[in-house]
Amino acid sequence: MNRLVLLLLFVGCLTLATQFAPVFESVQARSGPEVGPLLALVGDSRRLFANHFFTMADNYFHSGFYPTIFDARKKEGPSHLDVASHEEPAGAKAGQEEADDDDNFMGKPKDWIEKLGRNFFPTTHTHLEGTDAREILPWLKLSAEMDPHLIGTYVTASYWLRTRLNKPDEAEDFLRQGLRANPDSHEILLELGRVYFYDKKNPGVARNIWDTALQKWHEQDQAKQNPNPHVREEILGELVRADQQSGDYKRLLADLEELEKISPSKESIEKYIQDVKFKMAH
Amino acid sequence: MNNVLALAGVVIKELYRRKDFYVLFVLTAVITLMLGSVKFFNDDRIVRFLKDACLLLIWISSLVIAITTTARQIPEERESRTIFPLLAKPVSRAELIMGKFLGCWLACGLALIVFYFFFGAITASREHALPAIIYLQAVWLHWICLGIVVALVLLGSVVFTAPSSNATISFIIVVGIMFCGGHLNKVAVHMGGMAGTIVYTIYYSIPHLEWYDLREMLIHDWVRIPWLPCAEATFYGVVYSTFLLGATWLVFRRKTLTV
Amino acid sequence: MYAKQVVNAVVEINDLRVVFPGRELRERPKLAVDGLNLQVRSGEVFGFLGPNGAGKTTTMNVLLGFVNPSSGSASIFGVDVRQPIARQRIGYLPELTYYYKFLSTEELLRFYARIFRIPRDEREKRIDAALKLVELESARKRLIKTYSKGMQQRVGLAQALINDPDLLILDEPTSGLDPLGRMKVREIITRLKERGKTVFFSSHELGEVETVCDRVAILHEGHLQVEGRVDDLVQKYQCNLENVFLKIIGYQPTS
Numbered sequence: 001m002n003r004l005v006l007l008l009l010f011v012g013c014l015t016l017a018t019q020f021a022p023v024f025e026s027v028q029a030r031s032g033p034e035v036g037p038l039l040a041l042v043g044d045s046r047r048l049f050a051n052h053f054f055t056m057a058d059n060y061f062h063s064g065f066y067p068t069i070f071d072a073r074k075k076e077g078p079s080h081l082d083v084a085s086h087e088e089p090a091g092a093k094a095g096q097e098e099a100d101d102d103d104n105f106m107g108k109p110k111d112w113i114e115k116l117g118r119n120f121f122p123t124t125h126t127h128l129e130g131t132d133a134r135e136i137l138p139w140l141k142l143s144a145e146m147d148p149h150l151i152g153t154y155v156t157a158s159y160w161l162r163t164r165l166n167k168p169d170e171a172e173d174f175l176r177q178g179l180r181a182n183p184d185s186h187e188i189l190l191e192l193g194r195v196y197f198y199d200k201k202n203p204g205v206a207r208n209i210w211d212t213a214l215q216k217w218h219e220q221d222q223a224k225q226n227p228n229p230h231v232r233e234e235i236l237g238e239l240v241r242a243d244q245q246s247g248d249y250k251r252l253l254a255d256l257e258e259l260e261k262i263s264p265s266k267e268s269i270e271k272y273i274q275d276v277k278f279k280m281a282h
Numbered sequence: 283m284n285n286v287l288a289l290a291g292v293v294i295k296e297l298y299r300r301k302d303f304y305v306l307f308v309l310t311a312v313i314t315l316m317l318g319s320v321k322f323f324n325d326d327r328i329v330r331f332l333k334d335a336c337l338l339l340i341w342i343s344s345l346v347i348a349i350t351t352t353a354r355q356i357p358e359e360r361e362s363r364t365i366f367p368l369l370a371k372p373v374s375r376a377e378l379i380m381g382k383f384l385g386c387w388l389a390c391g392l393a394l395i396v397f398y399f400f401f402g403a404i405t406a407s408r409e410h411a412l413p414a415i416i417y418l419q420a421v422w423l424h425w426i427c428l429g430i431v432v433a434l435v436l437l438g439s440v441v442f443t444a445p446s447s448n449a450t451i452s453f454i455i456v457v458g459i460m461f462c463g464g465h466l467n468k469v470a471v472h473m474g475g476m477a478g479t480i481v482y483t484i485y486y487s488i489p490h491l492e493w494y495d496l497r498e499m500l501i502h503d504w505v506r507i508p509w510l511p512c513a514e515a516t517f518y519g520v521v522y523s524t525f526l527l528g529a530t531w532l533v534f535r536r537k538t539l540t541v
Numbered sequence: 542m543y544a545k546q547v548v549n550a551v552v553e554i555n556d557l558r559v560v561f562p563g564r565e566l567r568e569r570p571k572l573a574v575d576g577l578n579l580q581v582r583s584g585e586v587f588g589f590l591g592p593n594g595a596g597k598t599t600t601m602n603v604l605l606g607f608v609n610p611s612s613g614s615a616s617i618f619g620v621d622v623r624q625p626i627a628r629q630r631i632g633y634l635p636e637l638t639y640y641y642k643f644l645s646t647e648e649l650l651r652f653y654a655r656i657f658r659i660p661r662d663e664r665e666k667r668i669d670a671a672l673k674l675v676e677l678e679s680a681r682k683r684l685i686k687t688y689s690k691g692m693q694q695r696v697g698l699a700q701a702l703i704n705d706p707d708l709l710i711l712d713e714p715t716s717g718l719d720p721l722g723r724m725k726v727r728e729i730i731t732r733l734k735e736r737g738k739t740v741f742f743s744s745h746e747l748g749e750v751e752t753v754c755d756r757v758a759i760l761h762e763g764h765l766q767v768e769g770r771v772d773d774l775v776q777k778y779q780c781n782l783e784n785v786f787l788k789i790i791g792y793q794p795t796s
Binding site: 060071117131135138161 | 328464467493494515
Binding site: 284285288291292295296299300362363364366367369370371372373374377536538539540 | 561598599602605606607608609625626627628629631633635637638639640641642643644648652653655656657658697700710
């Protein structure tokens with residue numbers, strides 16, 4: 001008798017499950033893309049976490065020497081982590097100047113307690129050297145998990161992966177992960193192009209990606225989304241390099257003329273345009 | 283001293299016969315090992331993140347052990363009435379307080395040795411190096427910090443009746459000091475006026491537990507801290523603990539204990 | 542160590558007054574003991590009697606240092622009770638026996654023996670003797686939390702006797718015991734008396750008090766009503782000790 005009851009219960013449960021499964025799936029589809037249990041638990045505050053984790057990456061980049069919310073920043077500006085990831089590639093100015101007084105947020109100690117306390121935490125401004133940059137990666141990964149729409153996370157991580165850690169494949173995978181969440185991101189496309197150009201030595205693919213990036217930038221500009229003009233300048237700069245390497249003067253000229261319109265270094269670009277025109281003529 | 287050591291021995295026996303310490307240690311170890319098994323961007327040489335997580339867990343566990351162990355000492359003795367046969371012996375209340383303090387503090391020290399040994403093993407396995415001096419300094423200062431915490435909680439245990447309220451309030455105070463204590467002077471300067479003076483008074487009055495947290499130095503492989511500040515912090519910790527224990531004795535000595 | 546003083550009065554209470562402040566804001570202070578003068582002589586068994594709330598436990602708490610007197614003084618072997626050394630030569634058995642559950646009896650006795658500064662070589666002998674006396678030898682290594690109530694009470698007796706005290710203070714020693722247990726306690730008290738020890742105990746079992754005690758004191762509403770030898774009181778009031786007690790506290794039967 002008990003076994004019969006159990007069997008009936010089992011059949012009943014299966015029947016209910018098959019009846020309600022399509023209903024549940026349709027509800028799920030309406031509610032948007034599936035999120036993991038951690039993100040579901042955290043909710044919208046995941047954006048706060050994402051920002052915090054990015055800050056932690058910057059903290060790690062500075063080996064713990066980092067202002068707290070109580071320290072008055074003398075100037076607002078991008079973090080050194082961000083700045084470094086927007087550096088010109090190797091060959092350009094090497095080693096950003098560290099001895100900048102404005103970065104010393106600590107100032108003189110106000111009392112003996114603060115003076116003694118400074119012995120117990122980092123008080124020297126340094127950046128991670130060489131492959132030590134790997135230490136920032138977990139925080140960037142976590143930041144991207146928390147908020148897949150934080151573009152800077154992908155770009156920054158990719159920069160360090162390819163320039164310091166010689167991991168272009170990982171950089172590409174991460175950027176493509178970012179592109180899946182942000183298909184219209186010209187910043188990610190710019191960085192992806194760099195992976196192909198500088199690391200995978202594939203200028204053709206790189207150029208196509210940069211063309212797409214520029215196209216995305218223009219689309220956003222026309223849609224009045226106010227894309228960062230500096231990124232457009234960077235894209236054009238990379239296109240110019242690609243054209244230089246391929247020897248395609250016609251495209252080089254077109255790119256230089258577009259770059260001249262927005263670059264602050266108009267004179268040097270104009271001079272270069274004249275050189276190209278001379279080469280084309282001869 | 284004989285009575286103090288005898289009482290301390292009983293406290294230590296209680297700690298290793300209860301399950302709290304083992305649960306916390308296993309939790310710390312499991313979480314650390316789980317995090318250690320995660321590979322970020324196919325790089326298995328990332329170590330600072332792991333050190334950060336492990337040290338955070340160690341600090342949380344040590345504070346839980348210190349606060350919960352100490353918070354229940356005297357209230358549980360009173361509630362379970364074991365204090366009566368104890369004080370009916372030639373034991374003064376001052377010796378009882380000192381014995382409880384020493385027992386809790388030594389117990390925390392033993393726990394710290396185990397935790398940091400595990401931390402050292404994890405780090406050495408990744409970095410293939412162990413900067414011994416900064417590690418020893420970190421353990422030593424962490425222990426001194428727990429001495430202040432134990433003394434603070436012991437004072438709370440003779441002021442508050444329920445161990446749970448004492449533990450909760452102590453947690454809030456300790457965590458608050460560790461996060462904000464060192465920055466109250468900046469807040470005071472911003473506030474100015476009477477409010478600023480009050481905040482500055484609080485700043486000078488509270489024990490500066492943030493000095494004893496060398497996690498940033500350990501995580502980011504900084505060199506050892508100079509010995510003089512280490513000694514000064516130790517002295518400060520000893521003086522503050524003594525002050526808190528004295529206050530505990532002043533409150534407890536006049537307390538009526540009724541059978 | 543301590544100086545053994547040859548005194549006749551082992552316990553001396555002079556004009557003791559204990560007032561407990563009210564717990565609530567408007568609650569009046571409670572007078573627990575008022576003007577108590579008492580002496581317990583060396584080698585006697587002294588019964589401390591009184592109805593509930595008479596002040597017996599408060600007086601004992603003062604002697605043991607749990608409560609500070611509001612005025613007056615109390616001393617044990619000539620030493621003020623507020624000094625911990627006053628308790629060097631006493632053993633105390635509380636009414637409700639609770640001991641560290643995470644220790645075994647052996648560990649508990651070793652701990653208390655260390656507090657009494659019993660030398661290491663003597664310690665183990667004393668522990669063995671105490672365990673034998675209370676018949677807990679087979680359970681010495683077991684944690685106290687595994688003990689039955691009766692066994693825990695025997696632990697209490699063992700710890701009270703570990704230092705071979707000259708004065709034993711017992712608070713309701715036969716409370717909750719079966720007739721066999723009560724008989725064993727009486728035997729222990731008698732044996733201690735034969736060895737010249739002093740026993741000071743409170744009890745509601747007046748039949749037993751009449752049997753074992755040399756002198757008694759009856760307390761009522763914080764005041765000492767009567768003090769003297771059991772025989773003298775029985776003769777004076779021409780009734781047994783129970784009726785003496787009832788007459789002293791002014792009990793009037795309703796029927």
